[in-house]
Amino acid sequence: MKAADFIELEERFGAHNYKPLDVVLTRGERVWVWDVEGRRYMDCLSAYSAVNQGHCHPVIRQAMMDQAARLTLTSRAFRNDQLGLLYRELCQLTRSHKVLPMNSGAEAVESAIKTVRKWGYQHKGIPENQAEIIVCANNFHGRTITIVSFSTDPAARGGFSPFTPGFKIIPFGDAQALEEAITDRTVAFLVEPIQGEAGVIIPPAGYLRQAREICTRRNVILILDEIQTGLGRTGKMLAEEHEGIEADLTLIGKALSGGFYPVSAVLSNAEVMQVLKPGEHGSTFGGNPLACAVARAALKVLVEEAMVENSARMGTYFLDGLRRIHNPLIKSVRGRGLMLAVEFYPEAGGARPYCLALKDCGLLCKDTHRDNIRLSPPLVITREEVDWALERLAEVLEKPPC
Numbered sequence: 001m002k003a004a005d006f007i008e009l010e011e012r013f014g015a016h017n018y019k020p021l022d023v024v025l026t027r028g029e030r031v032w033v034w035d036v037e038g039r040r041y042m043d044c045l046s047a048y049s050a051v052n053q054g055h056c057h058p059v060i061r062q063a064m065m066d067q068a069a070r071l072t073l074t075s076r077a078f079r080n081d082q083l084g085l086l087y088r089e090l091c092q093l094t095r096s097h098k099v100l101p102m103n104s105g106a107e108a109v110e111s112a113i114k115t116v117r118k119w120g121y122q123h124k125g126i127p128e129n130q131a132e133i134i135v136c137a138n139n140f141h142g143r144t145i146t147i148v149s150f151s152t153d154p155a156a157r158g159g160f161s162p163f164t165p166g167f168k169i170i171p172f173g174d175a176q177a178l179e180e181a182i183t184d185r186t187v188a189f190l191v192e193p194i195q196g197e198a199g200v201i202i203p204p205a206g207y208l209r210q211a212r213e214i215c216t217r218r219n220v221i222l223i224l225d226e227i228q229t230g231l232g233r234t235g236k237m238l239a240e241e242h243e244g245i246e247a248d249l250t251l252i253g254k255a256l257s258g259g260f261y262p263v264s265a266v267l268s269n270a271e272v273m274q275v276l277k278p279g280e281h282g283s284t285f286g287g288n289p290l291a292c293a294v295a296r297a298a299l300k301v302l303v304e305e306a307m308v309e310n311s312a313r314m315g316t317y318f319l320d321g322l323r324r325i326h327n328p329l330i331k332s333v334r335g336r337g338l339m340l341a342v343e344f345y346p347e348a349g350g351a352r353p354y355c356l357a358l359k360d361c362g363l364l365c366k367d368t369h370r371d372n373i374r375l376s377p378p379l380v381i382t383r384e385e386v387d388w389a390l391e392r393l394a395e396v397l398e399k400p401p402c
């Protein structure tokens with residue numbers, strides 16, 4: 001079968017809820033992927049940061065195969081010999097006290113929302129049905145009904161009402177707005193340390209520190225959604241470390257499995273998580289031994305192969321290179337670690353034509369919010385590979401795409 005045949009099948013039988021670039025991939029290794037016609041590409045999206053460890057990392061693959069041959073699913077009706085080990089390793093790595101394992105990122109967000117609401121009723125004495133959670137404009141936290149209820153993206157919400165109440169939206173990066181939005185019914189502030197899907201929006205320096213201070217002073221739980229920024233993407237294990245703070249709840253997912261399997265988690269301090277009692281929340285697949293074994297290996301290689309440090313080093317080098325690309329249509333170039341973006345002025349006519357041209361040069365990346373190209377290669381990228389990417393980017397971005 002040819003690429004066109006696979007594409008035709010997807011179009012004919014699949015829901016059309018994505019508009020992918022027409023490249024049909026069949027194999028991956030580290031930062032590289034190959035299409036069904038044998039062409040090689042550098043993956044500068046990393047499945048939205050789910051393959052931080054690089055495609056098909058051999059250590060994670062081996063852990064997955066070994067565990068798959070032993071035991072895959074017990075449900076939480078019984079215990080298994082991987083879950084406790086993952087808990088301990090995650091807590092040591094992230095200075096957390098408690099872990100709630102789930103599968104997708106959206107499920108981790110939903111789990112956090114349930115937890116903080118319950119905490120608000122039990123610990124703050126908020127009247128039933130009155131709990132409020134503050135979120136930011138242009139957020140991305142997932143796709144469930146409750147999560148799109150507090151999205152400001154018309155495409156994410158349109159036609160999906162009625163929505164879940166209990167959310168208040170404030171501008172991102174504005175600590176004063178947070179201070180003013182808090183009432184005696186506020187249970188939590190949910191925020192991304194850097195807004196990923198919005199186009200890699202980095203808040204003003206000190207924002208997270210101020211948010212931490214405000215939440216502590218007003219007895220509001222700070223929830224950081226690090227599903228995309230966490231696990232090395234920004235050059236630290238968690239993005240909160242850039243401002244030396246600790247969230248009360250931290251959400252991770254995506255790279256927690258190195259791209260092998262959906263695994264997510266809510267990391268918590270001891271007080272908040274203890275409101276959940278047996279039977280009040282759960283998931284058939286959450287915390288299953290296969291997920292745990294994969295996640296343990298994914299965390300192990302992240303640390304042992306110094307991927308977080310490499311992300312910081314290569315991120316700075318990549319950003320410097322991007323800044324040397326000259327095109328009057330480029331409005332800004334920004335990033336932290338290997339979470340990078342190039343933004344065009346509206347006159348450029350959108351970033352997608354550039355992404356198509358980059359694909360033809362062997363570099364895969366994604367346009368986001370029309371005018372941005374997001375660049376987030378696997379954290380195992382070498383200096384030579386960054387140079388390779390920068391050559392292609394200079395070639396395509398310095399002249400308008402045809």
Ligand SMILES: *Cc1c(COP(=O)(O)O)cnc(C)c1O
Nearest residue numbers: 104105106140141142225227228
């Ligand atoms: C991807 C993402 C999610 C949702 O994760 P899924 O696994 O797709 O449900 C939530 N928050 C952020 C910041 C994300 O980037």
